[in-house]
Ligand SMILES: NCCC[C@H](NC(=O)CCC(=O)O)C(=O)O
């Protein structure tokens with residue numbers, strides 16, 4: 439594996455799941471893998487799980503781990519050929535070149551602006567690092583995708599499925615803020631790329647994800663119809679792809695115990711952080727069918743599997 443930016447970089451998802459599950463059951467035997475190697479994590483946006491689970495994965499494999507909050511660094515320029523006489527003090531060409539001398543793997547979190555769809559969907563920040571870094575680049579959630587989360591979600595489903603090909607429902611849910619499409623885009627492309635589940639996506643009219651991510655999934659605009667017979671329910675809010683960044687106040691899409699009663703005693707999933715009683719009711723989140731903490735635990739092991747794969751390329 440040369441980089442880890444999307445499902446396309448994962449040539450064998452089941453092998454990554456296997457390695458993640460191995461690291462999970464043997465957490466103290468793998469410090470030789472990253473010995474004398476350095477992982478740098480750059481955060482342009484807040485994080486709890488990604489930051490700490492990736493650091494934990496790195497140290498578990500023996501890496502030296504350095505994390506930098508980019509709010510404390512120079513403001514970077516990403517455009518080529520510009521006259522840098524405004525507030526951006528350093529070009530990504532130099533920054534990526536410098537960082538590549540300090541580390542063996544460079545990981546980056548960069549959310550979308552949610553104003554200019556073309557700019558966001560070009561995923562400029564992560565691709566600029568990929569272009570100018572000379573070491574493998576890992577997405578810690580970019581403008582369009584969150585592959586470490588999606589791999590952790592595959593692991594969680596693999597651990598809990600009772601049928602060979604479970605029905606997985608990704609449902610839009612309400613939220614007071616305008617949120618990215620990265621988590622649902624990525625979840626959809628990993629579920630269909632893995633091809634071990636039947637994926638149904640439920641969202642209000644006007645909230646369809648970009649078609650490039652939903653190919654292979656059934657898209658429904660009736661949440662109850664989608665939930666019927668589900669084995670896993672994955673809730674997430676996202677703002678609209680068209681018109682880009684639009685939001686809606688559809689509080690009737692909150693996932694509660696009545697909705698879960700339509701399912702095949704489904705497990706509930708969410709990437710976190712989650713707004714209680716806005717996205718999902720306390721009753722669902724606090725029930726034994728909720729897998730949100732297991733998903734967060736698997737973030738460490740998904741990151742470990744990816745870090746290993748990037749070293750043996
Ligand atoms: N990394 C996981 C999700 C991050 C982000 N959620 C958020 O920003 C929620 C923040 C809030 O609830 O205010 C998203 O949806 O992509």
Ligand SMILES: NC(=O)OP(=O)(O)O
Nearest residue numbers: 485486487488709710
């Ligand atoms: N799920 C997830 O990526 O959480 P953080 O935003 O806290 O990293």
